[in-house]
Amino acid sequence: EMPEMDGITFLKHVQLPPSTSVIFTTAYSEYALDAFKANATHYIMKPVEQEELVLAVRKSMIKSKKKVRSSSSMSTLTVFDGDEYLIVNTEDIVSLEADGSYTKFTLKNKKILASKRIGYYEERLPEDLFLRCHNSHIVNLNQIGKLGKNKSNYLVMKNGDTVPISTTKKASIQKILGI
Numbered sequence: 766e767m768p769e770m771d772g773i774t775f776l777k778h779v780q781l782p783p784s785t786s787v788i789f790t791t792a793y794s795e796y797a798l799d800a801f802k803a804n805a806t807h808y809i810m811k812p813v814e815q816e817e818l819v820l821a822v823r824k825s826m827i828k829s830k831k832k833v834r835s836s837s838s839m840s841t842l843t844v845f846d847g848d849e850y851l852i853v854n855t856e857d858i859v860s861l862e863a864d865g866s867y868t869k870f871t872l873k874n875k876k877i878l879a880s881k882r883i884g885y886y887e888e889r890l891p892e893d894l895f896l897r898c899h900n901s902h903i904v905n906l907n908q909i910g911k912l913g914k915n916k917s918n919y920l921v922m923k924n925g926d927t928v929p930i931s932t933t934k935k936a937s938i939q940k941i942l943g944i
Contacts, residue, residue, distance in 0.1 A: 771796075776803040786825035797943030801906065804893040808940060842889055844870060844879045851877065855894065859908045859922050861886055863901035871926060898938060899931045912942055 767775070772789060773796060781787075786806040789796070790813055797808045806828055807821035842858070844851045853872065862869040863883040870877040879886070887895070887903055897903050904920060911921040918930035920938075930938055 766791075766793075773799045773803055776805075784828075786828055788821045788825060794943045797941060798906075801893070801941050842886065844877055844886075845881065846877050847880050853877075855891060855905075856907070858890075858895075858905050859924055860905065860926065860928055861903040862928075871922075871924070873924070896934075896938070896941070898934050899929045902928050904928055906941070909942070912938070912944065 770778075772791070776787060787800075787804065788807045788809060789800045789805050790809045790811060792811040794810060800808050806825045809817050809821055840855055842853045842855055844853050853870070857872045857874070859871040859873060861883055862871070864878070866880075866882055868879045868881060868883045868886055870879060883901065883903060887897060890903065894906055895903050896906055898920060904922065908923050909920050910923040910925075913919040913921065913927075918932065918935050920928045920930060922928060
Protein backbone atom coordinates (compact mmCIF):
# COMPACT_ATOMS: atom_id res chain seq x y z
CA GLU A 766 0.00 0.00 0.00
CA MET A 767 1.69 3.12 -1.28
CA PRO A 768 0.46 6.73 -1.04
CA GLU A 769 -1.26 7.03 -4.44
CA MET A 770 -1.77 3.39 -5.49
CA ASP A 771 -0.92 -0.12 -4.40
CA GLY A 772 1.76 -2.31 -6.01
CA ILE A 773 -0.74 -4.34 -8.02
CA THR A 774 -2.24 -1.21 -9.57
CA PHE A 775 1.24 0.13 -10.27
CA LEU A 776 2.22 -3.07 -12.12
CA LYS A 777 -0.95 -2.90 -14.22
CA HIS A 778 -0.12 0.63 -15.36
CA VAL A 779 3.63 0.46 -15.92
CA GLN A 780 5.18 -0.94 -19.11
CA LEU A 781 7.94 -3.31 -17.97
CA PRO A 782 9.85 -5.63 -20.29
CA PRO A 783 8.93 -9.33 -19.86
CA SER A 784 12.37 -10.05 -18.39
CA THR A 785 11.71 -7.73 -15.42
CA SER A 786 11.49 -9.47 -12.05
CA VAL A 787 9.14 -8.12 -9.41
CA ILE A 788 9.35 -9.22 -5.78
CA PHE A 789 6.45 -8.17 -3.56
CA THR A 790 7.10 -7.49 0.11
CA THR A 791 3.99 -6.89 2.15
CA ALA A 792 2.29 -7.60 5.43
CA TYR A 793 -0.92 -8.61 3.64
CA SER A 794 -1.29 -12.20 2.40
CA GLU A 795 -4.57 -11.50 0.60
CA TYR A 796 -2.72 -9.82 -2.29
CA ALA A 797 -0.59 -12.88 -3.18
CA LEU A 798 -2.81 -14.28 -5.96
CA ASP A 799 -3.17 -10.84 -7.56
CA ALA A 800 0.61 -10.36 -7.33
CA PHE A 801 1.31 -13.61 -9.16
CA LYS A 802 -1.36 -12.82 -11.75
CA ALA A 803 0.53 -9.56 -12.27
CA ASN A 804 3.64 -11.65 -13.00
CA ALA A 805 5.46 -11.27 -9.68
CA THR A 806 8.54 -13.44 -9.38
CA HIS A 807 8.18 -13.86 -5.63
CA TYR A 808 5.99 -12.76 -2.72
CA ILE A 809 7.55 -12.15 0.70
CA MET A 810 5.54 -11.61 3.86
CA LYS A 811 6.81 -9.06 6.38
CA PRO A 812 8.82 -9.19 8.49
CA VAL A 813 11.28 -10.06 5.73
CA GLU A 814 13.60 -12.90 6.64
CA GLN A 815 17.08 -12.91 5.11
CA GLU A 816 16.78 -16.48 3.81
CA GLU A 817 13.49 -15.71 2.06
CA LEU A 818 14.93 -12.57 0.47
CA VAL A 819 18.01 -14.47 -0.77
CA LEU A 820 15.73 -17.16 -2.22
CA ALA A 821 13.63 -14.52 -4.00
CA VAL A 822 16.67 -12.81 -5.50
CA ARG A 823 18.13 -16.13 -6.65
CA LYS A 824 14.81 -17.06 -8.23
CA SER A 825 14.78 -13.70 -9.98
CA MET A 826 18.32 -14.19 -11.29
CA ILE A 827 17.46 -17.66 -12.61
CA LYS A 828 14.41 -16.24 -14.35
CA SER A 829 16.50 -13.58 -16.07
CA LYS A 830 18.90 -16.22 -17.37
CA LYS A 831 16.15 -18.44 -18.77
CA LYS A 832 14.45 -17.89 -22.07
CA VAL A 833 11.63 -15.47 -21.31
CA ARG A 834 8.21 -16.98 -21.83
CA SER A 835 5.72 -14.20 -21.43
CA SER A 836 1.99 -14.50 -21.77
CA SER A 837 1.91 -11.71 -24.36
CA SER A 838 4.31 -13.50 -26.69
CA MET A 839 2.81 -16.95 -26.13
CA SER A 840 -0.96 -16.45 -26.28
CA THR A 841 -1.47 -19.55 -28.44
CA LEU A 842 -0.14 -23.08 -28.37
CA THR A 843 0.01 -25.53 -31.27
CA VAL A 844 -1.34 -28.94 -30.28
CA PHE A 845 -1.14 -32.02 -32.53
CA ASP A 846 -4.01 -34.40 -31.75
CA GLY A 847 -2.89 -37.17 -34.13
CA ASP A 848 -4.87 -35.90 -37.11
CA GLU A 849 -4.32 -32.18 -37.29
CA TYR A 850 -2.57 -29.25 -35.65
CA LEU A 851 -4.88 -27.22 -33.47
CA ILE A 852 -4.14 -23.63 -32.47
CA VAL A 853 -5.28 -23.28 -28.86
CA ASN A 854 -5.56 -19.98 -27.01
CA THR A 855 -3.71 -20.44 -23.72
CA GLU A 856 -6.48 -18.58 -21.87
CA ASP A 857 -8.88 -21.37 -22.93
CA ILE A 858 -6.77 -24.06 -21.24
CA VAL A 859 -8.12 -25.17 -17.86
CA SER A 860 -5.60 -27.96 -17.18
CA LEU A 861 -3.29 -30.56 -18.69
CA GLU A 862 -2.88 -34.15 -17.52
CA ALA A 863 -0.09 -36.57 -18.40
CA ASP A 864 -1.24 -39.87 -19.86
CA GLY A 865 1.92 -41.84 -20.69
CA SER A 866 3.34 -40.41 -23.91
CA TYR A 867 0.19 -38.33 -24.40
CA THR A 868 -1.28 -35.23 -22.76
CA LYS A 869 -4.97 -34.68 -22.04
CA PHE A 870 -5.97 -31.03 -22.46
CA THR A 871 -9.08 -29.77 -20.72
CA LEU A 872 -10.20 -26.59 -22.44
CA LYS A 873 -13.13 -24.38 -21.47
CA ASN A 874 -15.28 -25.92 -24.21
CA LYS A 875 -13.75 -29.35 -25.04
CA LYS A 876 -11.09 -31.95 -24.33
CA ILE A 877 -8.12 -32.86 -26.55
CA LEU A 878 -5.74 -35.81 -26.44
CA ALA A 879 -2.37 -34.58 -27.72
CA SER A 880 0.43 -36.81 -28.96
CA LYS A 881 3.27 -35.22 -26.96
CA ARG A 882 4.35 -35.56 -23.33
CA ILE A 883 3.25 -33.00 -20.74
CA GLY A 884 6.84 -31.71 -20.31
CA TYR A 885 6.86 -30.56 -23.93
CA TYR A 886 3.87 -28.31 -23.27
CA GLU A 887 5.13 -27.17 -19.87
CA GLU A 888 8.17 -25.64 -21.60
CA ARG A 889 5.92 -23.73 -24.00
CA LEU A 890 3.25 -22.44 -21.62
CA PRO A 891 3.63 -19.02 -19.97
CA GLU A 892 5.12 -19.76 -16.56
CA ASP A 893 3.32 -16.78 -15.04
CA LEU A 894 -0.07 -18.32 -15.88
CA PHE A 895 0.50 -22.07 -15.55
CA LEU A 896 1.68 -24.17 -12.63
CA ARG A 897 2.80 -27.79 -12.44
CA CYS A 898 0.87 -28.76 -9.32
CA HIS A 899 1.59 -32.50 -9.59
CA ASN A 900 3.92 -34.72 -11.57
CA SER A 901 1.10 -35.42 -14.01
CA HIS A 902 -0.90 -32.15 -13.85
CA ILE A 903 -0.51 -28.53 -14.94
CA VAL A 904 -3.20 -25.96 -14.17
CA ASN A 905 -4.08 -22.51 -15.44
CA LEU A 906 -3.85 -20.24 -12.36
CA ASN A 907 -6.76 -18.16 -13.66
CA GLN A 908 -8.99 -21.26 -13.74
CA ILE A 909 -8.54 -22.30 -10.08
CA GLY A 910 -11.84 -22.10 -8.21
CA LYS A 911 -11.02 -23.68 -4.83
CA LEU A 912 -8.25 -25.30 -2.83
CA GLY A 913 -9.27 -28.47 -1.03
CA LYS A 914 -8.44 -28.60 2.66
CA ASN A 915 -8.13 -32.16 3.89
CA LYS A 916 -5.60 -34.99 3.92
CA SER A 917 -5.67 -35.36 0.13
CA ASN A 918 -4.53 -32.09 -1.40
CA TYR A 919 -6.46 -30.97 -4.46
CA LEU A 920 -7.63 -28.01 -6.50
CA VAL A 921 -11.15 -27.56 -7.82
CA MET A 922 -11.09 -25.80 -11.14
CA LYS A 923 -13.79 -23.31 -12.18
CA ASN A 924 -15.29 -25.97 -14.48
CA GLY A 925 -15.71 -28.32 -11.48
CA ASP A 926 -12.81 -30.68 -12.27
CA THR A 927 -10.69 -31.83 -9.35
CA VAL A 928 -6.90 -31.82 -9.82
CA PRO A 929 -4.48 -33.39 -7.30
CA ILE A 930 -1.65 -31.43 -5.69
CA SER A 931 1.59 -33.20 -4.84
CA THR A 932 2.79 -32.91 -1.25
CA THR A 933 5.92 -31.09 -2.44
CA LYS A 934 3.88 -28.43 -4.28
CA LYS A 935 1.32 -27.76 -1.53
CA ALA A 936 3.26 -25.01 0.26
CA SER A 937 4.08 -23.12 -2.95
CA ILE A 938 0.47 -23.32 -4.13
CA GLN A 939 -0.77 -22.02 -0.78
CA LYS A 940 1.67 -19.16 -1.08
CA ILE A 941 0.53 -18.32 -4.61
CA LEU A 942 -3.11 -18.39 -3.48
CA GLY A 943 -2.29 -16.28 -0.41
CA ILE A 944 -3.20 -18.92 2.16
